[in-house]
Amino acid sequence: xxxxxxxxxxxxxxxxxxxxxxxxxxxxxxxxxxxxxxxxxxxxxxxxxxxxxxxxxxxxxxxxxxxxxxxxxxxxxxxxxxxxxxxxxxxxxxxxxxxxxxxxxxxxxxxxxxxxxxxxxxxxxxxxxxxxxxxxxxxxxxxxxxxxxxxxxxxxxxxxxxxxxxxxxxxxxxxxxxxxxxxxxxxxxxxxxxxxxxxxxxxxxxxxxxxxxxxxxxxxxxxxxxxxxxxxxxxxxxxxxxxxxxxxxxxxxxxxxxxxxxxxxxxxxxxxxxxxxxxxxxxxxxxxxxxxxxxxxxxxxxxxxxxxxxxxxxxxxxxxxxxxxxxxxxxxxxxxxxxxxxxxxxxxxxxxxxxxxxxxxxxxxxxxxxxxxxxxxxxxxxxxxxxxxxxxxxxxxxxxxxxxxxxxxxxxxxxxxxxxxxxxxxxxxxxxxxxxxxxxxxxxxxxxxxxxxxxxxxxxxxx
Amino acid sequence: xxxxxxxxxxxxxxxxxxxxxxxxxxxxxxxxxxxxxxxxxxxxxxxxxxxxxxxxxxxxxxxxxxxxxxxxxxxxxxxxxxxxxxxxxxxxxxxxxxxxxxxxxxxxxxxxxxxxxxxxxxxxxxxxxxxxxxxxxxxxxxxxxxxxxxxxxxxxxxxxxxxxxxxxxxxxxxxxxxxxxxxxxxxxxxxxxxxxxxxxxxxxxxxxxxxxxxxxxxxxxxxxxxxxxxxxxxxxxxxxxxxxxxxxxxxxxxxxxxxxxxxxxxxxxxxxxxxxxxxxxxxxxxxxxxxxxxxxxxxxxxxxxxxxxxxxxxxxxxxxxxxxxxxxxxxxxxxxxxxxxxxxxxxxxxxxxxxxxxxxxxxxxxxxxxxxxxxxxxxxxxxxxxxxxxxxxxxxxxxxxxxxxxxxxxxxxxxxxxxxxxxxxxxxxxxxxxxxxxxxxxxxxxxxxxxxxxxxxx
Numbered sequence: 001x002x003x004x005x006x007x008x009x010x011x012x013x014x015x016x017x018x019x020x021x022x023x024x025x026x027x028x029x030x031x032x033x034x035x036x037x038x039x040x041x042x043x044x045x046x047x048x049x050x051x052x053x054x055x056x057x058x059x060x061x062x063x064x065x066x067x068x069x070x071x072x073x074x075x076x077x078x079x080x081x082x083x084x085x086x087x088x089x090x091x092x093x094x095x096x097x098x099x100x101x102x103x104x105x106x107x108x109x110x111x112x113x114x115x116x117x118x119x120x121x122x123x124x125x126x127x128x129x130x131x132x133x134x135x136x137x138x139x140x141x142x143x144x145x146x147x148x149x150x151x152x153x154x155x156x157x158x159x160x161x162x163x164x165x166x167x168x169x170x171x172x173x174x175x176x177x178x179x180x181x182x183x184x185x186x187x188x189x190x191x192x193x194x195x196x197x198x199x200x201x202x203x204x205x206x207x208x209x210x211x212x213x214x215x216x217x218x219x220x221x222x223x224x225x226x227x228x229x230x231x232x233x234x235x236x237x238x239x240x241x242x243x244x245x246x247x248x249x250x251x252x253x254x255x256x257x258x259x260x261x262x263x264x265x266x267x268x269x270x271x272x273x274x275x276x277x278x279x280x281x282x283x284x285x286x287x288x289x290x291x292x293x294x295x296x297x298x299x300x301x302x303x304x305x306x307x308x309x310x311x312x313x314x315x316x317x318x319x320x321x322x323x324x325x326x327x328x329x330x331x332x333x334x335x336x337x338x339x340x341x342x343x344x345x346x347x348x349x350x351x352x353x354x355x356x357x358x359x360x361x362x363x364x365x366x367x368x369x370x371x372x373x374x375x376x377x378x379x380x381x382x383x384x385x386x387x388x389x390x391x392x393x394x395x396x397x398x399x400x401x402x403x404x405x406x407x408x409x410x411x412x413x414x415x416x417x418x419x420x421x422x423x424x425x426x427x428x429x430x431x432x433x434x435x436x437x438x439x440x441x442x443x444x445x446x447x448x449x450x451x452x453x454x455x456x457x458x459x460x461x462x463x
Numbered sequence: 464x465x466x467x468x469x470x471x472x473x474x475x476x477x478x479x480x481x482x483x484x485x486x487x488x489x490x491x492x493x494x495x496x497x498x499x500x501x502x503x504x505x506x507x508x509x510x511x512x513x514x515x516x517x518x519x520x521x522x523x524x525x526x527x528x529x530x531x532x533x534x535x536x537x538x539x540x541x542x543x544x545x546x547x548x549x550x551x552x553x554x555x556x557x558x559x560x561x562x563x564x565x566x567x568x569x570x571x572x573x574x575x576x577x578x579x580x581x582x583x584x585x586x587x588x589x590x591x592x593x594x595x596x597x598x599x600x601x602x603x604x605x606x607x608x609x610x611x612x613x614x615x616x617x618x619x620x621x622x623x624x625x626x627x628x629x630x631x632x633x634x635x636x637x638x639x640x641x642x643x644x645x646x647x648x649x650x651x652x653x654x655x656x657x658x659x660x661x662x663x664x665x666x667x668x669x670x671x672x673x674x675x676x677x678x679x680x681x682x683x684x685x686x687x688x689x690x691x692x693x694x695x696x697x698x699x700x701x702x703x704x705x706x707x708x709x710x711x712x713x714x715x716x717x718x719x720x721x722x723x724x725x726x727x728x729x730x731x732x733x734x735x736x737x738x739x740x741x742x743x744x745x746x747x748x749x750x751x752x753x754x755x756x757x758x759x760x761x762x763x764x765x766x767x768x769x770x771x772x773x774x775x776x777x778x779x780x781x782x783x784x785x786x787x788x789x790x791x792x793x794x795x796x797x798x799x800x801x802x803x804x805x806x807x808x809x810x811x812x813x814x815x816x817x818x819x820x821x822x823x824x825x826x827x828x829x830x831x832x833x834x835x836x837x838x839x840x841x842x843x844x845x846x847x848x849x850x851x852x853x854x855x856x857x858x859x860x861x862x863x864x865x866x867x868x869x870x871x872x873x874x875x876x877x878x879x880x881x882x883x884x885x886x887x888x889x890x891x892x893x894x895x896x897x898x899x900x901x902x903x904x905x906x907x908x909x910x911x912x913x914x915x916x917x918x919x920x921x
Contacts, residue, residue: 031802031803041552042552042553043524044550047529048528048531050530051511061504065509066510068511085508089506266652342801387650410854411854414874
């Protein structure tokens, strides 16, 4: 353990050159994985992630160094390296000299590491029982299952952050996840797919929720429907995104382009559009890292900034972006508590957390009933963000006169986010069910959630 | 210097029911400088040591991955042993035999010497970044944003096992990455990179030229009807396809019936124009793969020779099942993952799709009506190696009578990878080399290919 006095000295060492801000990020994460092939436990893996990162800013210049050698001498050496690297840079006009700065750390929310004893280690036998239950749910779901592999993963991340503004704080994030990988079919016409149930909290909360049992049954049944589905024919029709995880669409379609780093690099088409209409007036999009009980929720972000609710689009008008400390400086708006990273081997960058479309005024049921002909998307497998986005639709139905006509085989939707956002003509009046997922970007894979009410896009070219 | 000697000794003291055990230490040292819009704007330095420990006792295999490398070997090995007591799998740890051949021993020693000889070249790296930035500006003056990153990475690997086997290797590489945005018929956003063993051998001109071509090809968009048509797949497009399609040639996946190539070894599966090898070095020399994570030395493998499926990439397990020598392909990191990848499977080393004789320009000129596919998005979600089926979003340029007419956006290509590559008419002579994004655990070199037909949805 690095003491508070040692942290102060490390920060002061990091600021010996022209740095105007320094941060130390310490991490001690334990993960456990247990796998079942459907009949027995085939693997257990224990994982220990342990190390420290030092981040220095000088104006809009940044240096990040990290190591898993977490001793006072090695971190002093690391801080010295970071300061020297910053000093050696050519652009001297940025930042002010931090020579001989004194850092006084003030404790805030320091209770996480010390409360470790409150979280008992779950026995392997309990996890094995959960996996057996999940396997039984899958096998008894109805459709013919050719193979079934289950994996249970839990993660306990403990972080401590100290910075030259005097902050000394900690956080602890626990998540549990069940992955169901199945092959469903008659042995000739098969489909394979994996899905996760990803919840905040440890094993006990996960097991008690019971959500996983229904999720596994649902996955097997939906896979069978997709297997029997028809290939979608080329068409230009309204598309209804189901309440809940249909919001992955917004994560990919515009969320990534509202992250400050995309704005700074001029990749984002929204760069100069704050205050302008960028979407249908029915649409209000928020990113809120404070919602209780979500995998992307935390007291602080990975720079120690308190998480907050950020309104990105309000009634169709662009209100702002998601910023970490550095992009907040570059854009002149400050951090929005959105600096995130997979672990200490990544420098923080702007990332989404719980991204929601707020409920609108259209009747939930009427949106489907009033659709004459179109596509009703009930499950999205993943996607890719950018000015041109893509999403993989895994579960969908063809709709005729407000009724589900037949299931569709999986297909891809690709398009231009900014034009798609203006085509929204219905926003339902209630949110759906959802759990977490992972989002991969420059600072690694971080947990995220998405949610929305039913949303209809007036016209979309598919197939 | 070998660091795992104590682990090797402690391993022998494990309980008598231990059938197999191995420990791998991976060390990474990275140094990176960054220029933003012509000025040095940051950097990174990293030092990471990772231990992968596996113990197989009477019941199953226990696996421990740790970055707490100061722990006593006995404590780490005992934890892996304790875990193994709960596992009932039928899997085995396949261990490399203790006595390496003379060739292998020489290869290992040469690699260790290289590690000792390396020193930091900070100022030389700054010079390369400054030169690259100047060339970028000269090539295209009105860039909206430009960011250059130059990374120097040293990676070493040491392996010991219960059979007394011990081996070590290391490699050094430089990676230059340029990210730009420009205004040319709308916003163009591009990221390109080059990797080499030395700073001097980085292809800065080639990288700048790629950016120039990428900006210029951002033509005004045109409307095109979907359907089945003739196409030229750009070299970058082919590289992207093989970030997933390499699994068609994985020995373990073949054994488990999880690839579309099952039962086709020795048969013609692709066009005669296509030959694919997995090599220990990339053509430009940027990537080297001397020793895999089980300790097997890398060797070049012919996977497809003039369309005939001739070989597979093996780890120790699949090599034994096929009665062949391992090919040095035992690996863990196949893609960016939320969980640390601890399972030993197969990954390519440097997958090389051999070039042909025809230029890209000639291939495009020979198309009467079709498309040049330039961008491939999200191949990781979009190609199923078990069936070979794909539905991949992308972008291209419409071709009419050999002329480029305009950009086609928001398209997706659909079909089966084996059928697509069976229809290859010509293979380009210019190649592109790309590492697996973010992870860099393997790399792909590919030329452009001209295919008789591909299904496009717009």
